Amino acid sequence: MPFRVRPPAPKFDWNSLKLSEFVYHPSDSVLESAFGDVSTMPSADQVKALISSLTQGDEGHFYSIAMQIAAHEARMGHGKLAEEIRALIDKAKSRVRVAANAPIPLARPRGEVAELLSVSYPNVHLKDMVLSLRTKKKLERVIREHRAIQLIRNRGLSPRKKLLLIGKPGTGKTLTASALAGELGLPLFVVRLDGLITKFMGETAAKLRLIFEALNQTRGVYLFDEFDSIGSARGLSNDVGEIRRVLNSFLQMVEQDNSDSLVIAATNHVGILDRALFRRFDDVIEYDLPDKLRIVETLKAKLGAFKTQKIQWAKVAAIAQGLNFADITRACEDAIKDALIHERTFVTHPEIIRAIEDRKLAVTHKHNK
Numbered sequence: 001m002p003f004r005v006r007p008p009a010p011k012f013d014w015n016s017l018k019l020s021e022f023v024y025h026p027s028d029s030v031l032e033s034a035f036g037d038v039s040t041m042p043s044a045d046q047v048k049a050l051i052s053s054l055t056q057g058d059e060g061h062f063y064s065i066a067m068q069i070a071a072h073e074a075r076m077g078h079g080k081l082a083e084e085i086r087a088l089i090d091k092a093k094s095r096v097r098v099a100a101n102a103p104i105p106l107a108r109p110r111g112e113v114a115e116l117l118s119v120s121y122p123n124v125h126l127k128d129m130v131l132s133l134r135t136k137k138k139l140e141r142v143i144r145e146h147r148a149i150q151l152i153r154n155r156g157l158s159p160r161k162k163l164l165l166i167g168k169p170g171t172g173k174t175l176t177a178s179a180l181a182g183e184l185g186l187p188l189f190v191v192r193l194d195g196l197i198t199k200f201m202g203e204t205a206a207k208l209r210l211i212f213e214a215l216n217q218t219r220g221v222y223l224f225d226e227f228d229s230i231g232s233a234r235g236l237s238n239d240v241g242e243i244r245r246v247l248n249s250f251l252q253m254v255e256q257d258n259s260d261s262l263v264i265a266a267t268n269h270v271g272i273l274d275r276a277l278f279r280r281f282d283d284v285i286e287y288d289l290p291d292k293l294r295i296v297e298t299l300k301a302k303l304g305a306f307k308t309q310k311i312q313w314a315k316v317a318a319i320a321q322g323l324n325f326a327d328i329t330r331a332c333e334d335a336i337k338d339a340l341i342h343e344r345t346f347v348t349h350p351e352i353i354r355a356i357e358d359r360k361l362a363v364t365h366k367h368n369k
Contacts, residue, residue, distance in 0.1 A: 289322065295316075
């Protein structure tokens with residue numbers, strides 16, 4: 001089942017609460033509907049309610065139950081115990097904890113596999129991306145199938161869960177993995193190729209097997225970025241025996257994989273991939289540089305949180321053609337920073353033009369190296 005984030009619990013002002021106010025009022029009780037009068041609620045039920053709220057990650061409910069216990073003890077004349085419970089709750093609430101809108105990291109890799117995978121819980125969605133209609137429809141289909149995964153499995157079918165993303169750098173391949181994880185409420189595991197590939201015979205394939213064991217044990221989105229480093233065609237002039245064995249192992253493992261995890265491979269160099277890889281993937285999704293319409297959409301999205309003044313979007317898009325989404329984003333950020341440095345609350349047409357031209361110059365210099 002996908003990991004779902006519960007909504008943030010309401011805040012409670014402990015500083016405004018006096019010990020004399022620890023009196024039970026049925027209308028205020030979180031537990032009234034479940035247990036009736038707290039004064040008659042068995043302590044065993046209180047313990048079960050505490051454990052239940054803890055396992056569900058409902059921190060607000062946990063503190064509310066603890067507060068009711070303290071109130072009950074105060075009514076029974078156990079003032080010292082009630083005060084001790086309050087002190088413990090205050091201490092727990094002041095601890096450093098995961099942000100309210102972030103899921104609890106239940107899927108943190110451990111042991112040897114921790115050196116091969118880095119995990120995150122993205123808060124990115126498809127609506128945050130500027131995609132071609134064709135690409136968007138393909139990704140939406142993947143999401144729909146994974147949301148109905150049990151229904152599909154019950155019919156003896158499998159959802160699309162092995163994707164190959166191809167295209168130039170900065171066109172959204174890595175961001176797509178984050179968006180899919182965010183949409184499905186799953187952790188994103190990025191395969192660390194520096195930890196995976198070794199010079200010792202057989203060791204890389206053994207580490208690759210650990211990754212496939214992990215994706216069987218923990219459902220998530222698993223990203224093999226720069227996939228061409230292990231998926232290059234067998235027989236290339238720079239081919240080495242170990243990489244060839246790794247590719248053979250990957251082909252075998254990905255074909256045998258029957259988990260509910262989503263496996264994503266991304267590459268900028270589709271031309272050097274081994275042709276046997278393509279039939280192992282359920283879908284191949286291509287990413288390209290943005291056209292003028294998507295450039296304007298990207299510019300407006302990235303500058304949306306900042307005021308703009310007299311920007312001629314069509315002219316800016318014409319100058320920005322040839323840049324990828326990542327470079328356009330950097331140009332927008334540069335223009336905003338320039339405005340802030342000069343104590344302006346808006347970005348002007350000349351500023352965004354200058355930022356884009358600077359970015360194009362940097363990209364051209366990089367390609368000519």
